[in-house]
Amino acid sequence: MAVTLAASSGAATAATAQQERMKTCNADAAAKSLKGDERKAFMSTCLSDKAAAQPAKPVTAQQEKMKKCNAEAAGKTGEDRKAFMSSCLKG
Known part of the structure; x- marks a missing residue:
């Protein structure tokens, strides 16, 4: 029903x-x-x-953070980028 x-x-x-x-x-x-x-x-x-x-759809805070971190990590590669992204997204 x-x-x-x-x-x-x-x-x-x-x-x-x-x-x-x-x-x-x-x-x-x-x-x-x-x-x-x-x-x-x-x-x-x-x-x-x-x-x-x-x-x-409005952009969420998490999407904004991801965009910012990606821009800052532009020159990094491999493990260095992975570690940076992890700390950036947590902070």
Whole structure:
């Protein structure tokens, strides 16, 4: 029973996101006065735009630390780099 409820609420959320995208794309197409094949092509591109559909995930503190340590370890290799990275990521 709980599985059915969770699945249906997830589907409702996905449908809502798709509906919002459809609403936005329709408004954009209307603002550009698109008709016929031109509108169809625009809507297809607009609705399938995955980058706009999913916002970028914020970088975590651990990812920032890894980026900083990697930059500092640029000239190091082998065991020297491994030891440096270990201490850098812990500190």
